[in-house]
Amino acid sequence: MNGIKIVVLAKQVPDTRNVGPDAMKADGTVNRSVLPAIFNPEDLNALEQALRIKESYEGVTVTLLTMGPVRAAEIIREGLYRGADDGILLTDRAFAGSDTLATSYALALAVRRLAPDLVIGGRQAIDGDTAQVGPQVAEKLGWPQVTYAEEMHFEGERLIIRRRLERGVENVSAPLPLVVTVNGTAPACRYRNAKLVMKYKYARTDTELQAESSDYIAAGRPAIKITEWGVDAIGADPEKLGLSGSPTKVKEIENVILQSKESKRLTASDGDIESLVRELLENHTIG
Amino acid sequence: MNNLFVFCELDEGRPAEVSLELLTRGRSLADTLGCRLEALVLGSGLDGIENELFPYGVDVVHLGDDPVLEHYRTMPYTSVITGLFKQEQPQIALMGATTTGRDLGPRVSSALHSGLTADCTSLEIGDHYVKKTDTTYKNLLYQIRPAFGGNIIATIINPDHRPQMATVREGVMKREIINKNYRGELRRIDVSAFIKPEDLAVEIIERHMEARKVDIKSAQIIVSGGYGVGSKENFAMLYELASLLGGEVAASRAAVDAGYAGHERQVGQTGVTVRPKLYIACGISGQIQHTAGMNQSGKIIAINNDPMAPINSIADYVINGDVAEVIPRLIKYYKANAR
Structure with a gap:
């Protein structure tokens, strides 16, 4: 499909896969500052799908859309290094505390303003694992959705998508406009392109530029602009954002304290292992 | 009005295991x-399906039986369910955290502007007091789940929006027939009243569904490997021990992510919950997402070389050593001592 416009939904997430012992503060809250912030893994799979379509057709554009603090501009640069054309950072205090529904409200408004033909996102983000935002955005747009995608290509004006389900695969055909969420089983994202890194190294949002004191920027050299949108830019109703716009509330957070059992401590020695095996056989746990 | 609804998914024309667990x-x-x-079933050619649901104590089965619903598709299912929910105003709606439930749930919650909590590990009823407005909300659904890399357990509530929606993985709840003679009421849904032509935009071209091959849920003995096993090749030892003991091999999410084992073997919050007689955790640190899926095992043996691993605190036996050293010894001494 020549000339289509693709929006890739992406999120910057704390790397919960490598949570160390210092990830929790003494008061039981999460110490975000010690967790590295990364491009949500399945959103990279999504970006790859978008870039493949861009390569296969003429005039396709790929725009990254992310919501988060100013720091989240990092993943837009990361996307630009890998081949995205531009990026939008949705950032505003009013967005803070949004649950998946309030988040999808904001994202859907931003998508409307961008008016793409196709929205592609990761199946889920590793900090919540909910897999809700993609379908919720699709519903707010009134568009069909195809989730768990691992391969896609156009046949005529319809996208043919292979979905990876629990017990098999399903191939579907869907018209545009469409929201697709991509599974981690889809091809990994390509690496950064050195030329693009040079080109976009100094891509900055306005807020970043104001805070920036690098020599390059100070010398007044042109920096490529990353667009920043707040509540007004997307015409959002602040009541539908943040805590007030979120039907789900966190009632309680408990630190995980595993209840200790009386465990028998053994070594890997032949003697210890053999007596364990005998004990398990005697009490009919095995055998 | 304001009843509790369970969306009952079908598995080859029969109620799915997870749906029966949710009914219980x-x-x-x-x-x-x-x-x-109240149960909600959608599909095609479902005569008599209600009789498989009533014994779980179902008072009303809402049945949408129409060729257009033969296979799950997002939009027609969403339209029927949101349409029915607008009429029936349920206070709670539960569905399985399957590929279907996780596609459908957020769509329905977005259409109804009601909150949805994914992958709950526990559901309870309780009150909630808001100090600021001096209001007490009675009888809310507590949607309890590990969050943030499993370092915390969060209780989520939806005070002001209905239905309160939650998804739950298969195996988390227990399935139990209440009374095999329990009889509820069957109500047929007029599907055509809810489905619009544009709901049929996405077409299924073909489906290749495989019968469930690996069944770690019903295994009595599970040999489970984590990232600490080190490689796919090292997993071979686990298979050898499991087959010797008449058990199955399972894996932690980290091991599945690393490609050591298939997703169908994953134990934990985002995998399967198991309750075997014996669970041997090899090279598994024991993050809460993992232990949530196996802490009700009869006996737990933890094999790892980290004396501080969280898994050790729930284990009956802790073997401090390398998995690659311990497993061959377990195999050797089992062979030597078993009759």
């Missing part, structure tokens, strides 16, 4: 609330 939990929650338990 739903029955006891409905008893606590003093409301009815």
Whole structure:
């Protein structure tokens, strides 16, 4: 499909896969500052799908859309290094505390303003694992959705998508406009392109530029602009954002304290292992 | 009105295991609330399906039986369910955290502007007091789940929006027939009243579904490997031990992510919940997402070389050593001692 416009939904997430012992503060809250912030893994799979379509057709554009603090501009640069054309950072205090529904409200408004033909996102983000935002955005747009995608290509004006389900695969055909969420089983994202890194190294949002004191920027050299949108830019109703716009509330957070059992401590020695095996056989746990 | 609904998914024309588990939990929650338990089934050619649901204490089965619903598709299912929910105004709606439930749930919650909590590990009924407005919300659904890399357990509530929606993985709740003679009421849904032509935009071209091959849920003995096993090749030892003991091999999420084992073997919050007689955790640190899926095992043996690993605190036996050293010894001494 020549000339289509693709929006890739992406999120910057704390790397919960490598949570160390210092990830929790003494008061039981999460110490975000010690967790590295990364491009949500399945959103990279999504970006790859978008870039493949861009390569296969003429005039396709790929725009990254992310919501988060100013720091989240990092993943837009990361996307630009890998081949995205531009990026939008949705950032505003009013967005803070949004649950998946309030988040999808904001994202859907931003998508409307961008008016793409196709929205592609990761199946889920590793900090919540909910897999809700993609379908919720699709519903707010009134568009069909195809989730768990691992391969896609156009046949005529319809996208043919292979979905990876629990017990098999399903191939579907869907018209545009469409929201697709991509599974981690889809091809990994390509690496950064050195030329693009040079080109976009100094891509900055306005807020970043104001805070920036690098020599390059100070010398007044042109920096490529990353667009920043707040509540007004997307015409959002602040009541539908943040805590007030979120039907789900966190009632309680408990630190995980595993209840200790009386465990028998053994070594890997032949003697210890053999007596364990005998004990398990005697009490009919095995055998 | 304001009853508890369970969306019952089908598995080859029969109610899915996870849906029956949710009906069982739903029955006891409905008893606590003093409301009815209602099941919602969509599909094609489902005559008599209600009889498989009533024994779980279902008071009403809403049946949408139409060729257009033969296979799950997002939009027609969403339209029927949101349409029915607008009429029936359920206070709680539960569905399985399957590929279907996780596609459908957020769509329905977005259409109804009601909150949805994914992958709950526990559902309870309780009150909530808001100090600021001096308001007490009675009988809310506590949607309890590990969050943030499993370092915390969060209780989520939806005070002001209905239905309160939650998804739960298969195996988390127990399935139990309440009374095999329990009889509820069957109500047929007029599907055509809810489905619009544009709901059929996405077409299924073909489906290749495989019968469930690996069944770690019903295994009595599970040999489970984590990232600490080190490689796919090292997993071979686990298979050898499992087959010797008549058990199955399972894996932690980290091991599945690393490609050591298939997703169908994953134990934990985002995998399967198991309750075997014996669970041997090899090279598994024991993050809460993992232990949530196996901490009700009869006996737990933890094999790892980290004396501080969280898994050790729930284990009956802790073997401090390398998995690659311990497993061959277990195999050797089992062979030597078993009759």
